[in-house]
Amino acid sequence: MADRIRAGARLSFDEAVVLYREAPTSLLGRLADARRRARHPDGIVTYIIDRNVNYTNVCVARCRFCAFYRPVGSAEGYTLGFAEIFRKIEETIALGGEQLLLQGGHNPDVPLAWYEDLFRQVKVRYPAFRLHALSPPEVLHISRLSQLPVPVVIERLVAAGLDSIPGGGAEILVDRVRKILHCYNKASADEWLDVMRHAHRAGLRTTATMMYGTVETMEERLEHLYRLRDLQDETGGFTAFIAWSFQPHHTELGGIEATGVEYLRTLAMARLVLDNFENLQASWVTQGGKVGQLSLAYGANDMGSVMIEENVVRAAGAEYCMDEFEVVRNIENAGFVARRRNMHYDILGGPIFRERAVPRMLELAVARADGQAGESDDLRGYEARSTGGRRRRSATS
Amino acid sequence: MTAHALGSLEARLARGETATREDVASLCRGQDLVSIGVIGDLVRQACTGTRVTYGRVLSCEGDVPDAIGQAGEVRLVGTPASIDDARRRVRAAVARAGGRVVTGFSLADLVSLAGDDRDRLRGVAADLAQDGLVAVAEVAIDRAISDAAAIAQVQAVRAGGLETWRLTIDDAEGLDVRMALIERARAVQEATGAVRAFAPLPRRDPRGTPSTGYDDVKTVAAARVRCPDIEVIQIDWPLYGPKLAQVALTFGAGDLDGISPYDTSDLGPRRAPVEDIHRQIRAAGGEPVERDATYRPRG
Numbered sequence A: 001m002a003d004r005i006r007a008g009a010r011l012s013f014d015e016a017v018v019l020y021r022e023a024p025t026s027l028l029g030r031l032a033d034a035r036r037r038a039r040h041p042d043g044i045v046t047y048i049i050d051r052n053v054n055y056t057n058v059c060v061a062r063c064r065f066c067a068f069y070r071p072v073g074s075a076e077g078y079t080l081g082f083a084e085i086f087r088k089i090e091e092t093i094a095l096g097g098e099q100l101l102l103q104g105g106h107n108p109d110v111p112l113a114w115y116e117d118l119f120r121q122v123k124v125r126y127p128a129f130r131l132h133a134l135s136p137p138e139v140l141h142i143s144r145l146s147q148l149p150v151p152v153v154i155e156r157l158v159a160a161g162l163d164s165i166p167g168g169g170a171e172i173l174v175d176r177v178r179k180i181l182h183c184y185n186k187a188s189a190d191e192w193l194d195v196m197r198h199a200h201r202a203g204l205r206t207t208a209t210m211m212y213g214t215v216e217t218m219e220e221r222l223e224h225l226y227r228l229r230d231l232q233d234e235t236g237g238f239t240a241f242i243a244w245s246f247q248p249h250h251t252e253l254g255g256i257e258a259t260g261v262e263y264l265r266t267l268a269m270a271r272l273v274l275d276n277f278e279n280l281q282a283s284w285v286t287q288g289g290k291v292g293q294l295s296l297a298y299g300a301n302d303m304g305s306v307m308i309e310e311n312v313v314r315a316a317g318a319e320y321c322m323d324e325f326e327v328v329r330n331i332e333n334a335g336f337v338a339r340r341r342n343m344h345y346d347i348l349g350g351p352i353f354r355e356r357a358v359p360r361m362l363e364l365a366v367a368r369a370d371g372q373a374g375e376s377d378d379l380r381g382y383e384a385r386s387t388g389g390r391r392r393r394s395a396t397s
Numbered sequence B: 001m002t003a004h005a006l007g008s009l010e011a012r013l014a015r016g017e018t019a020t021r022e023d024v025a026s027l028c029r030g031q032d033l034v035s036i037g038v039i040g041d042l043v044r045q046a047c048t049g050t051r052v053t054y055g056r057v058l059s060c061e062g063d064v065p066d067a068i069g070q071a072g073e074v075r076l077v078g079t080p081a082s083i084d085d086a087r088r089r090v091r092a093a094v095a096r097a098g099g100r101v102v103t104g105f106s107l108a109d110l111v112s113l114a115g116d117d118r119d120r121l122r123g124v125a126a127d128l129a130q131d132g133l134v135a136v137a138e139v140a141i142d143r144a145i146s147d148a149a150a151i152a153q154v155q156a157v158r159a160g161g162l163e164t165w166r167l168t169i170d171d172a173e174g175l176d177v178r179m180a181l182i183e184r185a186r187a188v189q190e191a192t193g194a195v196r197a198f199a200p201l202p203r204r205d206p207r208g209t210p211s212t213g214y215d216d217v218k219t220v221a222a223a224r225v226r227c228p229d230i231e232v233i234q235i236d237w238p239l240y241g242p243k244l245a246q247v248a249l250t251f252g253a254g255d256l257d258g259i260s261p262y263d264t265s266d267l268g269p270r271r272a273p274v275e276d277i278h279r280q281i282r283a284a285g286g287e288p289v290e291r292d293a294t295y296r297p298r299g
Ligand code: SF4
Pocket: A059, A060, A061, A062, A063, A066, A067, A068, A069, A104, A105, A106, A137, A183, A186
């Protein structure tokens, strides 16, 4: 089987099960590394400078693996205002960033018009800045809230300035797993894939993700990968795949985190199964800088984001931080050439810090400092759906 | 190193030959990390099979607490203020250790307390041994000025009756420095036969530019390949964290040090209870065996 893979043959599901279960980690690594080299013979490893902003932590979905959300009405709930988001964009631009990864909870008091106004204003103020925003479950939530079909929601968001869609909320694309994790209602496996299908048809490029290490079996992880591979065969719209392990701390589900070796095996399997994906990201945010760097030997060709801010996995216990200097140092130490990219994986150039002084960053920023909850005043003009939200807005208007 | 050279090194090692210093240098210059791991793992398996040992250690900066938990070793850490202070700490620890082996101190600190005098060092070791200390906890080989000095210091404390089972490194920036220290570890073992474990990853890592994962696992593999006469290559679990420590087991490491003596799960991910250590070792393809301070199976 290894010889067939080396020759570039497509891996069947049954073969993948055998490999994932039985192959030594070194064999998986060698096969994945060979595949990575065949796809990226130039020895380039890319990264992006962007900021992961979570505009609200209020969420009705209540996924059991999530330590980030707060229920509607919680004193710790927050929704960022436009001015706060603009300030974050300006800080990102100062560090050489050109994109915001904007995701948040399913907040019933944030309607479609708020996103449209935000996106429009961002594009007016920062025309070259890109918005990689709203994972499929968020798009679905907005579609349900506004009672508009998904393609119409996507069309309106694109008209307002949406550039691409992040692949969050995929978890494991198997409904048995999604029901146990309480994320079936936010989006079933078919619904998640369908949003991506519509996005690709609308000309958007998107990423795909997998959060493993909760209640799924190995076969279900592979089923997830095969569902992504099938959609990629159909649309070709995915730019990259990112896998990370469930971070159990402070979550309702709890438990223990999958090991570092399991991460490298899973990454290698993804490189072998997803033969129609160009790019695989290393998840140093969940694995730490060291195992993040080792990912480059197990199939990854991208170090992901020089994250300026992260809130979701940090809430669940992961607190790793690497600035551009550190990301580049790790790429070069592994023998690769470091190149900055955008969300479409177009190469933008070499490291910014070599061209101009940018401050070293040893800690990630957060959406809001602890204790600074609440929604911003500029939400007042928008329709709220929750009882508390309606009461609050009518009292302040 | 080319694929061909890697293949021939693999074959030589499989026949039981030892890798040369040049082999290892060229291995570490290469970027085929997975193959470096295969070679480290090959030698590990020849040394200890699938067995991966771990030690539950109660590290004490001050007095030994009442709760010793399941510690297989009581280890006195920190720099003693004087020889008398060191002796007092040892006696107090032995009295509370409930029969556990007590180890303590860094050899470099004892050398400095003895005024860098070999005879006095032997005398200090003899006094500490008489008080109940079994072994020096850390022989930090980078703190000796030369291979010869490191060997002489080990010989002096052993002549005084203390064991020196564990070689460590305090500071070593860059792979070249690490490789030179691996050669020193090899020389110490060749001259003394006194070493059972070698922890080749430095105990201090600059926060601004920490060592990389590539350099760390290459160091582990190089140490395993160049020091086949040392029983185990060791990783400090709390210092390096579960992810890197576990991956290092697939690159030639065979022992996890610093495992918590307490069976609770509220100590954070770097103080994992023993079931998690078993899970991590098994997920890396090893068979977990708990050991004591002497590197022999417990119980
Ligand atoms: S993962 Fe997202 S959708 Fe689920 S509870 Fe957390 S914020 Fe809400």
